[in-house]
Amino acid sequence: MSIPPPPGPQQPEGQHPQPGPYPPDAYPQDPYAHGPYPQGPYPQGSYPQGPYPQGPYGQQPYPPGLQGQPPHPGWGPGHDPYGRPAPVNGLAISSLVLGILCCLPGVGLVLGAIALRQIKRRGERGTGLAVGGSVLSVIGLVLWALVLGTGAAGDFWQGVKEGARDSAVFSLSKGECFDAPGGSLQGETYDLTKVACAKAHDAEVFASFHLPDGPYPGEESMDETAGGRCYGLQDSYAMDAWAVPDDVDVYYLVPTRQSWEADDRLVTCLFGNTTEGEKLTGPLRNDETVxxxxxxxxxxxxxxxxxxxxxxxxxxxxxxxxxxxxxxxxxxxxxxxxxxxxxxxxxxxxxxxxxxxxxxxxxxxxxxxxxxxxxxxxxxxxxxxxxxxxxxEPDRTVTARKALGLATTPPPYEEGGSGAGGDPGGTGMEV
Missing domain, CATH: 1.20.58 (Methane Monooxygenase Hydroxylase; Chain G, domain 1)
Structure with missing residues (x-):
C-alpha cells in the first residue's frame, strides 16, 4: 500500500484531488448524473470533453471498486511487478564462494544442495552457481581427505611454524652483521637489515642456541639465561679477547611472547657497541676460520x-x-x-x-x-x-703474542666484571 502525497499547486484548477479519506458527499455518486453535460444519449463519437482528461482508462471499464468513478492522474511511476528478473538465490552464492576457497567444502556442498531445491521451488536464479559450488566443494573434500591421509597437513603446519620462527629471528647466521632500527640494540624490533661486516654496522652475530620447550618463561628469566650463555659462547667466536675493542659488549636477540607461540626458541648472541649511536667498524671474528x-x-x-x-x-x-x-x-x-x-x-x-x-x-x-x-x-x-x-699479569704475555701475530694491547681490567667472576649482565633485544 502506498500513500500518495497531498495535492499541490500543480493540479489544474477545479480538478478533484486524489482518492483518499474525502468528506461525505464530496463527490456525487454518479458524476454523469448531473453537471455540465446534458442528460440523454449522445451520438457515437460525440461525447463532449469533460474536466477529466483522457487517460489509460479512457477506453476501458473502470477497475473493480471504482465503477462509476473517474480515474485520477498518478503522482509518478507506480510499483510495477512485471518485467523484473527473478532474484539470485543467496545460498547458491555462498556455496560457490566456499567451494572456491576450499575452507569448508562440506558446508559448501550442503548449501549447494539446499540452494538447488529452493531455486526449483521459488523460481529463483543461481542454478549454475549452486552446481559449480557443489562440484568445487566435492573436489575440496577429496583434497582434504588426501592431505589428512598422507600427513601433509602436519608437514604444512610445521612449515608454517618454522617460517614464523625464521621470520622472528630474521634468519641471522653466525658471522653475519646487521643494522637495527635507530641503531638501538634494546627493546623489541621487527625489522633488521643485513649489511656486510666490512662496513659500519650495529651488531655482529657470534653464536646462537635454543631454549627448552615449555611455557613462555618470561622476559626476566629469558634475559638471565641468554646473558649467561652468550657470555660463555663469545670465546669460541672471538678467541682472542684482546682483539675485541673496549667499547664492544655482548647483546642478544630473544623470542617475543608471540613468536614463542610459533615454537620460536632461538636466542641469537651479538656483539654491539656500548656507546649509543656508535657502530662496529669491521668484523670481530677470530676463530679457526681466520x-x-x-x-x-x-x-x-x-x-x-x-x-x-x-x-x-x-x-x-x-x-x-x-x-x-x-x-x-x-x-x-x-x-x-x-x-x-x-x-x-x-x-x-x-x-x-x-x-x-x-x-x-x-x-x-x-x-x-x-x-x-x-x-x-x-x-x-x-x-x-x-x-x-x-x-x-697480562704484560707477561705480550712478547709471546707479538711473536705469534696476535693482539698485544691488554683489555682493561674491570673490578667485578665477567673476567673476575662477577655477574656478566648483558643486554637483550626481543624479536
Missing part, C-alpha cells in the same frame, strides 16, 4: 686458565674462605694444564723462546696458587694469592 694453527693452540691454552679464573666466588675471602680455597685449586689445575699445552706444541722458531718463558711463569704461579688453596687462614690465602696473581 687464525692459523699456532695462534689457535696458544689461545686454547689461554682459555683453560681464563675459564678457571672466571669461577671466582661472589663473596669476599673473609666471608667465604672455603669457597676461595676451592677456587684456588681450580686455578692450580688450569695452570698445570695450560703450561703442558704450551710446552707440548711445536712453535715457530721465533716464538719458541717467548712461549717457553711464559710457561715458566705459569709454573711459578701454579706453586703460589697451590699454597693459597691450602691456606688455613685469610691472611695466608691473600699472601700466596697476590704472588700468584702477579705472575699472571
Amino acid at each position: 687464525l692459523d694453527t699456532h695462534q689457535i693452540a696458544y689461545l686454547k691454552a689461554a682459555h683453560v686458565l681464563n675459564a678457571a679464573l672466571d669461577t671466582v666466588p661472589a663473596q669476599y675471602v673473609e666471608d667465604d674462605l672455603p669457597g676461595h680455597r676451592a677456587w684456588a685449586r681450580r686455578v692450580t689445575a688450569a695452570l698445570s694444564q695450560q703450561s703442558g699445552m704450551l710446552r707440548g706444541h711445536d712453535w715457530p722458531q721465533d716464538a719458541k723462546g717467548p712461549v717457553t718463558s711464559l710457561a715458566d711463569d705459569l709454573d711459578k704461579a701454579r706453586t703460589e696458587w697451590s699454597k693459597a688453596a691450602g691456606a688455613s687462614d685469610v691472611d695466608t690465602f691473600y699472601a700466596h694469592y697476590e704472588k700468584g696473581f702477579r705472575l699472571l
Whole structure:
C-alpha cells in the first residue's frame, strides 16, 4: 500500500484531488448524473470533453471498486511487478564462494544442495552457481581427505611454524652483521637489515642456541639465561679477547611472547657497541676460520686458565674462605694444564723462546696458587694469592703474542666484571 502525497499547486484548477479519506458527499455518486453535460444519449463519437482528461482508462471499464468513478492522474511511476528478473538465490552464492576457497567444502556442498531445491521451488536464479559450488566443494573434500591421509597437513603446519620462527629471528647466521632500527640494540624490533661486516654496522652475530620447550618463561628469566650463555659462547667466536675493542659488549636477540607461540626458541648472541649511536667498524671474528694453527693452540691454552679464573666466588675471602680455597685449586689445575699445552706444541722458531718463558711463569704461579688453596687462614690465602696473581699479569704475555701475530694491547681490567667472576649482565633485544 502506498500513500500518495497531498495535492499541490500543480493540479489544474477545479480538478478533484486524489482518492483518499474525502468528506461525505464530496463527490456525487454518479458524476454523469448531473453537471455540465446534458442528460440523454449522445451520438457515437460525440461525447463532449469533460474536466477529466483522457487517460489509460479512457477506453476501458473502470477497475473493480471504482465503477462509476473517474480515474485520477498518478503522482509518478507506480510499483510495477512485471518485467523484473527473478532474484539470485543467496545460498547458491555462498556455496560457490566456499567451494572456491576450499575452507569448508562440506558446508559448501550442503548449501549447494539446499540452494538447488529452493531455486526449483521459488523460481529463483543461481542454478549454475549452486552446481559449480557443489562440484568445487566435492573436489575440496577429496583434497582434504588426501592431505589428512598422507600427513601433509602436519608437514604444512610445521612449515608454517618454522617460517614464523625464521621470520622472528630474521634468519641471522653466525658471522653475519646487521643494522637495527635507530641503531638501538634494546627493546623489541621487527625489522633488521643485513649489511656486510666490512662496513659500519650495529651488531655482529657470534653464536646462537635454543631454549627448552615449555611455557613462555618470561622476559626476566629469558634475559638471565641468554646473558649467561652468550657470555660463555663469545670465546669460541672471538678467541682472542684482546682483539675485541673496549667499547664492544655482548647483546642478544630473544623470542617475543608471540613468536614463542610459533615454537620460536632461538636466542641469537651479538656483539654491539656500548656507546649509543656508535657502530662496529669491521668484523670481530677470530676463530679457526681466520687464525692459523699456532695462534689457535696458544689461545686454547689461554682459555683453560681464563675459564678457571672466571669461577671466582661472589663473596669476599673473609666471608667465604672455603669457597676461595676451592677456587684456588681450580686455578692450580688450569695452570698445570695450560703450561703442558704450551710446552707440548711445536712453535715457530721465533716464538719458541717467548712461549717457553711464559710457561715458566705459569709454573711459578701454579706453586703460589697451590699454597693459597691450602691456606688455613685469610691472611695466608691473600699472601700466596697476590704472588700468584702477579705472575699472571697480562704484560707477561705480550712478547709471546707479538711473536705469534696476535693482539698485544691488554683489555682493561674491570673490578667485578665477567673476567673476575662477577655477574656478566648483558643486554637483550626481543624479536
